[in-house]
Amino acid sequence: MTKIKRLSEVKEGKYKVIDILKPGKLKKLSNIGILIGDIIEVIKSGPGPVIIKNKNTTIGIGYGIAMDIIVEKME
Amino acid sequence: MEEKIVAIVGNPNTGKTTIFNALTGSRQKIGNWPGVTVEKKEGYYIYKNIKFNVIDLPGTYTLTGESEDQKIAIDFLIQNKSDILIVVANGLNLERSLYFLILLRELHKNIIVDLNMVDLAEKEGINYDLLHLEKLLKVKFVKTVGNKNIGIENLKEEIYKRCKEPTSEFFIFNYGEEIEKSISEIIDIIKEFNLSYPKRFLALKILEKDEYFINLINFENYKKINDLIVKLEKFFNKPIERVLIEKRYGIIHGIVKETLIGRKKELKIEITEKVDKILTNNFSGPLIFFLIMFLIFDLIFVFGGPLENFLELILEKLKNFFVKSDLSVWIISLINDGIISGVGSVILFLPKIFLFFFLFSILEDTGYIARAAIVADRLMHKIGLHGKSAIPSILGFGCNVPAIMGTRILEGKKDKILTSISIPFMSCSARLPVYLLFTSIFFKENQGIIIFSLYLFGIIVGILSIKIFGSVFLKEESLPLIIELPPFRIPYWKNILIETWTRTKYFLKKAGTIIFVGALVLWLLSYFPDPNNYGGESNFIGRLGSFISPIFKFSGFGFWQAGVALIFGIYAKELVVGTFGTLFGFENLSNTLSIYFSPISAYAFMIMSLLYMPCLATFLVLKREIGIKWTLISLFWSLFIGWLFSVIFYQTFTFLTGG
């Protein structure tokens, strides 16, 4: 079973961001402080907006954007 | 007196407005940015004989704007309209604030960084070596605690100093050999363009593929630059935007590490996290959301109602005073029926508007609004709107006026226009008297269900309007949601009071002047040419009523009194009831109405009262918020759809009941 999934599909837990698919979204997310390589914690999973915690900030991400964030489950 | 312009910028939730309030106190006003509907907040203070005009810019994370309010902030920053910039940084999350600062430093020279929320940071064991930070970033840092007024005097002094002796040095951030080489080459290519931006800033923006800036140079040049970009991306094996972002964050991490004093603990926000889970959960989230909305709704009425009655009493006393005075009859009528009734109808909104802004500011300051947006996002997305749209919409059931003003919290233009257009279809409290009157006469057995059906009907028409206008006229996409959830905070009373007061004042000023004219016109129509028969058939308004009444023949109420009642309903919808009272006499109102109306035409009339044109006050705020064009569209749309549905209803049910 693969551990790599879209952020929109995962359950609560710790994940590492391994890719952000669209350049526009990459820019947008990096502006708010989410970078490739970051370890994030999913507080609320989809469907609907996903809420993550990243470097002491909590951020709500709409489902459409969460679909383009690729994450890997951390042990 | 010498004047200077100070602009406050920074990420959302860093405390910009708090600092703005601390600097200016209540010497502030709100207005709109020219041509758009985003709120503009300005104020001033005087320090050492200089008047500092302060502008509170909308929060932004970057210099590439997506939402309307961010574009404003960015335009302002790019065009460099201020003498000095205060960048408010969050002491708890310096990295991201520094990212924004670095972007800005390529554009602006005269900057002070206000490191805010140092109280929270210190509590978490986070402290920074300011002198070292200043040396590394070549910019002045000032520590503040905005909501405790700590550091504000110092900030004023530094602003003063910086205005007296502005720095002339740009901060050059080094992106490494490869990129620096390309930057120089791009600068070479764009040299010939006489644009007002610093060349290096422009080169970087073009390198980042920022469309706004690419459009400023011609295509030939861009082709040359694009070759450069392709080469760079090959070298790094990544999109160039990503390289730039990583370089910036790389340096920032270095700077933060180097200047951090004390151990940084893993923040303990577990409680916040647990609360967040409950507040945003797919089941409990909506429940709590509706509970809170209901509570606001309820509080507005519990406290607003008596205040409104009190104001009504004062207006009544005032009218009495004039009746007893020995002014001539027409002047008394002008004052009482025209001015006091007209202007009064707006003043009566005041308690509810004040309460709404008050309660809303509290919710905003505690941080709940961001959670509410998350909860509503799923539902609203299905309709085609942003999650935040749900908040003003629901408040529309209380009163449309503050609800439409509440669309200011929305960022996208599309969301704002569509939400504003749908709000007038939410049955506000002023429609209730109309429903109550008619249902008590015609639907005694199931009054509750009938009234509920009207509320529901309004919602359906609202959604229908959003769908139609959304797909036909506003094709642009709704903005995707990315929203920071600030930690929960105890609301800061000063922010709340200032916010509430400035907004209420704004409403009063705008509404007060225009309604005065409207009231005058309506009075003239009702009083002439037969002064003894105020509002009667022999006067212009009655003739107008007779004139429009044939249109309503198909809806079952084609008599002039209904026309006049609907015209007066433009003031405020509850006046529909009052007008029938005046025209038919209050004593026999139910009997007379049951002669004129049947249950079917009564329901059709209620549909019309619900849907047709927003009241005058709503009209005024609509115009302020979405501009005259959309207001007129909304107006004619509501007249049309009100008429259409009342006809459809009347005809269908008359047919079904064989009538």
Ligand SMILES: Nc1nc2c(ncn2[C@@H]2O[C@H](COP(=O)(O)OP(=O)(O)O)[C@@H](O)[C@H]2O)c(=O)[nH]1
């Ligand atoms: N503890 C603390 N709270 C602050 C400070 N400055 C602002 N706040 C609070 O932070 C919240 C957001 O502030 P606001 O000025 O609305 O942020 P803006 O979005 O940048 O305008 C409010 O609840 C303020 O009361 C500070 O220095 N310390």
Ligand SMILES: [Mg+2]
């Ligand atoms: Mg603010």
